[in-house]
Amino acid sequence: WSRLTAGMRRTSSALSDRVTGLFTKRKLDATTLEDLEDALIQADFGVETATRMAEAVGKGRYEKGISPDEVRAILATEIERALDPVATPIEIDSSKKPYVILTVGVNGAGKTTTIGKLSLKFKAEGRSVMLAAGDTFRAAAIEQLRVWGERTNTPVISREQGSDAAGLAFDAFKEARENGTDVLLIDTAGRLQNKAGLMAELEKIVRVIRKLDPEAPHATLLVLDATVGQNALSQVELFSQAAPVSGLVMTKLDGTARGGILVALAAKFGLPVHFIGVGEGVEDLEPFAARDFARAITG
Numbered sequence: 001w002s003r004l005t006a007g008m009r010r011t012s013s014a015l016s017d018r019v020t021g022l023f024t025k026r027k028l029d030a031t032t033l034e035d036l037e038d039a040l041i042q043a044d045f046g047v048e049t050a051t052r053m054a055e056a057v058g059k060g061r062y063e064k065g066i067s068p069d070e071v072r073a074i075l076a077t078e079i080e081r082a083l084d085p086v087a088t089p090i091e092i093d094s095s096k097k098p099y100v101i102l103t104v105g106v107n108g109a110g111k112t113t114t115i116g117k118l119s120l121k122f123k124a125e126g127r128s129v130m131l132a133a134g135d136t137f138r139a140a141a142i143e144q145l146r147v148w149g150e151r152t153n154t155p156v157i158s159r160e161q162g163s164d165a166a167g168l169a170f171d172a173f174k175e176a177r178e179n180g181t182d183v184l185l186i187d188t189a190g191r192l193q194n195k196a197g198l199m200a201e202l203e204k205i206v207r208v209i210r211k212l213d214p215e216a217p218h219a220t221l222l223v224l225d226a227t228v229g230q231n232a233l234s235q236v237e238l239f240s241q242a243a244p245v246s247g248l249v250m251t252k253l254d255g256t257a258r259g260g261i262l263v264a265l266a267a268k269f270g271l272p273v274h275f276i277g278v279g280e281g282v283e284d285l286e287p288f289a290a291r292d293f294a295r296a297i298t299g
């Protein structure tokens with residue numbers, strides 16, 4: 001919780017400062033509520049959610065004094081209520097060996113880093129893990145996954161740059177099965193410059209690994225960068241067309257003043273949020289907890 005608060009200092013202080021500025025020694029009226037709505041929109045809550053939250057603050061309190069702390073408490077309650085239904089831990093089904101987790105997302109979102117963090121987490125739970133360097137398009141991505149593999153002492157299946165990603169995923173799945181590995185994490189490419197190619201590649205990976213198990217991938221995590229703001233919404237739409245996205249990981253919440261995007265995503269898609277990234281270090285991945293997040297974001 002303290003790591004979360006520290007990591008999210010930028011988000012929380014931005015919103016908290018605005019609330020302090022707006023509500024210190026002022027009556028609550030239409031103008032202050034509109035300003036609050038603007039602040040919430042700027043923090044990426046989305047227009048609908050921002051309106052609803054400002055209304056919740058105003059309800060029954062017009063022309064009365066309200067302290068910044070009261071406003072923060074109301075906002076925190078609203079945020080928690082919106083996020084509670086999506087705050088779901090990822091459940092590894094141990095009867096699947098391996099439990100196959102496909103990770104998707106645009107380049108730079110933090111997929112490889114998240115895979116490294118997850119492999120450490122799963123290993124700490126006593127599970128064996130294998131990584132598949134499925135972003136065969138970029139040599140740097142393959143190398144980066146290898147580095148994470150070394151750092152976390154996890155085997156990495158990779159091929160040379162330009163190899164077929166679906167073939168690699170298939171072989172990694174087979175090898176993990178033969179070894180009795182508990183969790184297989186598959187990295188993928190995320191080059192948005194070639195959307196059709198990217199989508200076809202993801203579809204092929206899913207199709208091919210289903211030859212080994214029709215229920216695979218057992219989880220598909222879409223990794224989203226919080227700093228891209230409202231673009232995250234279109235990324236969910238895009239990736240859901242090509243892969244069976246089952247949950248979200250939101251990275252870089254430490255680097256943005258706009259953590260409200262999680263609330264906008266919850267309102268629009270209702271997809272489970274499993275983890276949030278709050279830094280570049282291997283420990284900087286937190287299971288997503290609605291209450292802690294709501295408190296951290298409102299300061």
Ligand code: GDP
Nearest residue numbers: 107108109110111112113251252277278279280
């Ligand atoms: P990929 O292209 O999706 O695999 O993205 P990478 O894992 O290579 O990450 C891109 C950059 O974002 C790297 O510099 C990471 O260190 C950084 N990054 C990833 N997650 C986080 C996070 O939660 N917070 C911060 N501040 N940086 C992150």
